[in-house]
Amino acid sequence: MNFEEVISQFNEIFIDVLENDDIVLERETTAKDIEEWDSLNHIQLVVEIERHFKLRFTSSEIQSFKNVGEMCDAIVAKLQ
Amino acid sequence: MDFNTLRKKAKGLELSNGKSVIKVAILANHASQFLAKALEYQGVINELNLEIYEADFDQIESSILNPSSGLYEFSPDFVYISYSSRKLIPKFYDLSVEDRRVFAKKFVEDVNGLAQMLKERSDCQVIISNLEPINDNIYGSISHKVDSSLYHQINKSNLLLEELCTQSLHIHLADVQSLITRVGLENAFSPQHYVNSNLAFSIDFTVSIAEQLVQMLLAFTGRINKCLILDLDNTLWGGIIGDDGIENIEIGDLGIGKAFSDLQRWVKQLKERGIILAVCSKNREEVAKEPFEKHPEMILKLEDIAVFVANWSNKADNIRYIQEVLNIGFDSMVFIDDNPVERDIVLSELPEVTVPDLPEDPAEYLPFLVRMNLFETTTYSENDSDRTRQYQEEAKRKNLSKSFTDMSTFLASLKMKGFFGPFNDFDVPRIAQLTQRSNQFNLRTIRYTESEITDIRNSETDHGFVVKLSDKFGDYGLISILIAQERNHEELFLDTWIMSCRVLERGVEHFVMNYLVERTKSLGFKWIVGEYLPTKKNMLVKNHYENLGFKREDELWYLELEKFSPFDVYIQSAES
Known part of the structure; x- marks a missing residue:
């Protein structure tokens, strides 16, 4: 799966969990850009992403993601 | 999930x-x-x-x-x-x-x-x-x-x-x-x-x-299941009794009989705890009853079943009939049936009934039902296990009442004995349970826990009363409770008046009033004050205080003790 495919599936998950249909994710998008993306919802997002892609992030990955792009890169790498 | x-x-x-x-x-x-x-x-x-x-x-x-x-x-x-x-x-x-x-x-x-x-x-x-x-x-x-x-x-x-x-x-x-x-x-x-x-x-x-x-x-909050309604063929035993005959139904050692035996054992335990069992089956009655009477491996017996309905009518109608006999809400009933079509009919006509979506494999029935935790409760008292017997006695009373045309002759023939007295420690679980379970004959629907009931029992200003009743067919046990609070020197307010619907139309309210007035007078009060707080379920007692001679003032009902003359009752006073 390539980056574009991953980020578009991410987008679906974000819309679903954050209940905001207007979300359009880009590589540089961070929690500051999306009002609903608080620390609590971040955990939910992580859980749903893990469920969707059937993989696990490590605890430091979860802490250190700086933006959507890094999360997607991590997925792409794990899926290879 | x-x-x-x-x-x-x-x-x-x-x-x-x-x-x-x-x-x-x-x-x-x-x-x-x-x-x-x-x-x-x-x-x-x-x-x-x-x-x-x-x-x-x-x-x-x-x-x-x-x-x-x-x-x-x-x-x-x-x-x-x-x-x-x-x-x-x-x-x-x-x-x-x-x-x-x-x-x-x-x-x-x-x-x-x-x-x-x-x-x-x-x-x-x-x-x-x-x-x-x-x-x-x-x-x-x-x-x-x-x-x-x-x-x-x-x-x-x-x-x-x-x-x-x-x-x-x-x-x-x-x-x-x-x-x-x-x-x-x-x-x-x-x-x-x-x-x-x-x-x-x-x-x-x-x-x-x-x-x-x-x-x-x-x-x-009182939302509990009280009754389990059971289908028979392929639910309580494997096979169809009308086609296969008593010797071929699967139960015990035959075929996958263990699945059904285990389910029956569990159901029997529920009955012992006080859950009322009813049967609702599409069958001829004598054919449906035969395994209960004759099959050596049946764990459930006829005496475990409070209401047995076997006919060819619509199951929703039959459950309505069971509801009428037992006089409990549809929302306190659970119906189990292996047939999804029957389940759908009941669900669509009686949406308040809990209808588990039973798995196809009978081996999974019991684990599935156990997992659902259908019979959550907060209290347990030992006379719960008598409930089936009480409903069976009620059926006998119903039969007797048919033979009388005059109500007072019927009531007299029951030879009822009643007890009216203060809360005691022994009754605390049952009292709390009545406050949590009763919805119909319940004037204000205040729920109490056991510890709160104990507090009321020990209070100086609250007065709790219990009423017990028996008749020639058996003992009803504790069937009514009242909690009265001192509002001021003249007025005693009825915070709670609950009665079990099993003893409707026996004149228990009149028996209670006679005692209550006597007790209230001896405590030095001049008025009894009542209130009706309507809910979806307590329409039954809408006119309760009016019927007893209370006068309405704003939202409250008042009875002046001096003007009260005792009711005629058919209940003899008993010691306990």
Whole structure:
């Protein structure tokens, strides 16, 4: 799966969990850009992403993601 | 169900108006935000109007000890205390070996101290979760033998918590341990989210904890199942009795009979606990009854069944008939049937009845039904197990009443004996149960717990009365309760008047009034004041006070004791 495919599936998950249909994710998008993306919802997002892609992030990955792009890169790498 | 699915299921649901608020406080030694969310969602789905308060992270003790904490300001009805073993581990490791040996004892003593303080300051019910069993494997498989091991002390804590709950009326156990047994510790816990966010339970597991809590809260508010209605062919036994004949139905050792025998054993235990059993089957009655009478391996017998309906009519109509005989709400009935078509008919015509979506394989019936926890309750009293006999006696009375044309002759022929007296300790569980279970003959529908009933019993200004009744067919036991409060020197207010619908139209209200007036006069009052608070279910007593001669003033009903003349009754007074 390539980056574009991953980020578009991410987008679906974000819309679903954050209940905001207007979300359009880009590589540089961070929690500051999306009002609903608080620390609590971040955990939910992580859980749903893990469920969707059937993989696990490590605890430091979860802490250190700086933006959507890094999360997607991590997925792409794990899926290879 | 996972957390996200629960969230979506709750979204968009709205509570119907008029549901009273239940205030629940969550105190945890771990991050509880997801638990609070899950509880909120489960509440909405189950039509509970919950208001949830979350204490700050790891502030169990200080919230309770500090009298001006946010917890007391919130004034909770229920306090849920959740200790996670995982958070206790560092403290445990800091203890000396001697202190480790008494860890469980001390932990539960502390919990008890906190619960007592809560009770004194806030008069709430305390729900304490037991500890998740974590074996740190420091002692490998001999942890059980080493009484200073973590695992040994966790298990001991859970046993002691259970004992504490059997002794204290206002402390209840939320059995997180059994939930973990079901899903496995690995699914209940996510190391990543624990390390990052102090979540002692995975967010999906909070759904299960919240489900269990909501089941307890539903029972506390009187929403419980009282009756189990059973289909027969391929539900209670394998095969079709009308086609296969008594010797070929699968039960006991024949075919997959064990699945059905085990189910019957469980159903029999429910009956012993006080759940009313009814049969609803498409069959000829004598054919349907034959296995109950003659099959040596049938565990359920005819005398276990309060109402037996076997005919070819629509099952929804038959359940309506069962409801009429038993006089309980549809929402307290569970119907089990292997046939999805029959289930659909009942569900669509009687949406209040609980109709489990039984799995196809009979081997899965019992585990599936057990998992649903259909018969949650908050109290148990020993006369619950007599209930089937009471309903069978009622059927005999119904037959007798048909042979009389005149009501008073019928009532006289019953040779009733009644007792009216104050609350006593022995009756406390039954009294609390009546307040929680009665919906129809219930003037104000105030629910009480056992500890609150004990408080009323010991109070100087509240007066609780019980009424017991028997007749020539049997003993009804405790069938009515009243709680009266002194409003001022002249007026006694009836906070609660509840009567079991089994004794409607026996003149019990008149019997009660005669005694109540006498008692109220002797206490020096001049007026009895009553109130009717309408609910969906208590239309029956809409005109109760009017019928008894009370006069209405604004929303209240007044009876002047001087003007009261005793009613004629057909109930002889008994000592107890």
